[in-house]
Amino acid sequence: MQMNELRNCLVLGAAGFIGRHLCQALCAAGHSVKGFDRLPLGGADAWPEISGVNWCAGDFLNQNDLRSALSGVDVVFHLVSSTVPKTSNEHPAIDLQENVAATLGLLDQIIRLPTPPRLIFLSSGGTVYGVPQVIPISETHPTEPLCAYGVGKLSIEKYIALYHHLHGIDYCILRLANPYGEFQSGRNGQGVIPVFLSRALKNETLQIWGDGEVVRDYFHIDDLSRALVRVVHSTGSQRFFNIGSGEGHSLNDLIAKIRCLLQKEVPCQYLSARACDVPVNVLDIQRAHQHLGWKPLISLDDGLLRTLAWLKAL
Numbered sequence: 001m002q003m004n005e006l007r008n009c010l011v012l013g014a015a016g017f018i019g020r021h022l023c024q025a026l027c028a029a030g031h032s033v034k035g036f037d038r039l040p041l042g043g044a045d046a047w048p049e050i051s052g053v054n055w056c057a058g059d060f061l062n063q064n065d066l067r068s069a070l071s072g073v074d075v076v077f078h079l080v081s082s083t084v085p086k087t088s089n090e091h092p093a094i095d096l097q098e099n100v101a102a103t104l105g106l107l108d109q110i111i112r113l114p115t116p117p118r119l120i121f122l123s124s125g126g127t128v129y130g131v132p133q134v135i136p137i138s139e140t141h142p143t144e145p146l147c148a149y150g151v152g153k154l155s156i157e158k159y160i161a162l163y164h165h166l167h168g169i170d171y172c173i174l175r176l177a178n179p180y181g182e183f184q185s186g187r188n189g190q191g192v193i194p195v196f197l198s199r200a201l202k203n204e205t206l207q208i209w210g211d212g213e214v215v216r217d218y219f220h221i222d223d224l225s226r227a228l229v230r231v232v233h234s235t236g237s238q239r240f241f242n243i244g245s246g247e248g249h250s251l252n253d254l255i256a257k258i259r260c261l262l263q264k265e266v267p268c269q270y271l272s273a274r275a276c277d278v279p280v281n282v283l284d285i286q287r288a289h290q291h292l293g294w295k296p297l298i299s300l301d302d303g304l305l306r307t308l309a310w311l312k313a314l
Contacts, residue, residue, distance in 0.1 A: 007232055008032045010069055010117070012060060012106075013079035015040065017184040017191070018122065018224065020048045022077060025225035027052035031232065036060075036069045061102050066109045070117065075232055078106065078121045081149075084190050085127050088149035089276055095152040103156045111167040118170040120231055121160055124153045125175030125242050125283045126216065135248070136284035139175070139240045147276040157240075172231050177244025177283050181221035181303060182310040193218060193254070197308055200258050200266045210273035212252035215280040219245040220303035223296040230292045241288045245296050248282035261304055 009026050013019045014035030026033045027050065039057035040046035047055045058065030060080045070076065082098040083091075103121075110116045127150030128143045145151050163169045180193040196206055227243050249257075259266050288294045298306075 005233070006030050006032065007074040008034070008072055009075045009077065009232070010034045010036060010073040011077045011079065012036045012069075013081070014053070014055075015048055016079060017181075018179065018221065019077075019079050020050060020183055021181070021221045021225045022079070022228050023048075023050050023053045025229050026232075029229050029232075034069065034073060036065075061098065061105075063105055063109065066106055070109055070113060073117045075118045075120065076106075076110070077228065078103065078119060083149055083152070085124070085147050085149040085276060086274065088147050088152070092148035092151070095148045096155075099152045100155045100159070104159060107159065107163045107169065110169060111163065116167075116169055118172070118232075119160060120228065121156060121171065121173045123157055123173050123175045124150055125177050125244060126281050128154045128157070128175060129278075129281070131278050132280060132282075135280060136246060136282045137242070138284040139242055139287055146278060161239075171239060172234060173240050174227065174231065174243050175240065175283070176224065177217035177219055177242070177281070179221050179224045180218055181307055184221070184307075192216075192251070193304065193307060194311065196254065196258055196266075197304070197311055200262055200264075201308075201311060203267075205267045205269050206255065208251050208255075208268055208270050209277060210251075211270060212255070212268070213250050213279075214273075214277055215248040215250045215282065217244040217246070217248055217282045218254075218300055218303070219243070219296050220298035220306070223298055226297075227288060227292065227294045230294050234292055236291055238287060238291045241292065242283035242285050243288055243294075244283040244285055245300070246283065246285045247300075248280060249300060257301065257304060261308060 009031050015037035023033050033053045035053045036056045056069050083095045088095050127145050129137050129141050130144035160171050184191040184194045
């Protein structure tokens with residue numbers, strides 16, 4: 001595949017936070033984009049306004065919908081997930097049925113195609129590794145997830161590799177740190193940055209699980225979109241890439257930055273720590289830099305400013 005060759009791309013989960021940014025980036029790069037997601041509550045007129053996207057309504061759990069969406073595409077981005085880390089241990093069977101088993105259905109549809117498309121799957125660098133043995137965490141680090149969400153992501157990774165071995169599916173897997181930015185609502189339990197910023201703007205108390213010293217790797221959604229566009233044309237033997245900032249910040253660090261940004265005190269309530277939270281997670285992103293020519297460009301301070309501006313404009 002030539003680096004300037006345009007592709008027909010299918011984005012599964014295109015109306016979500018990552019999906020809409022990815023669709024914009026793919027269209028801006030000149031690719032043909034089909035966006036697959038459940039029909040919005042407001043009907044077809046309520047699809048995100050992204051010039052160039054051909055929207056396709058469907059259910060990821062429906063094989064007929066998937067079969068129709070896969071027609072004529074060269075690259076498939078799998079962004080769909082129906083669960084979040086903090087609640088996944090309460091209902092692990094749901095994660096197994098709606099994410100792992102549903103992805104097996106996607107793989108079965110792909111291998112039936114005359115020319116199977118390339119599959120790019122977004123996994124979770126924040127959960128698949130578990131408690132780190134070393135920081136930063138490289139792609140070769142042992143995988144011992146502490147939550148069903150991470151177990152599900154890792155299971156999908158293994159099934160994709162199996163289908164590559166059995167059926168020759170071409171694939172690439174990105175293990176993400178903590179993306180944040182515009183259009184991330186935080187309503188589904190993910191997205192500490194928009195949640196903290198939104199509550200702080202309304203003078204509401206921030207709730208922190210533990211002592212606030214849990215360290216995470218936050219990176220802006222635009223940096224993720226650039227990485228995903230690069231993966232469309234990636235070649236070589238490397239199929240797993242960590243994508244993040246390569247830097248760690250505690251929740252207390254984050255709160256201090258928000259206080260400085262808003263120039264006001266932000267009240268906090270510290271609650272009992274959660275069993276699913278590892279103490280620190282910072283990804284080693286050197287492989288992506290070496291093989292994809294990618295590195296993050298947006299600092300946390302600049303990303304917070306962008307996210308704050310979007311929230312104020314709502």
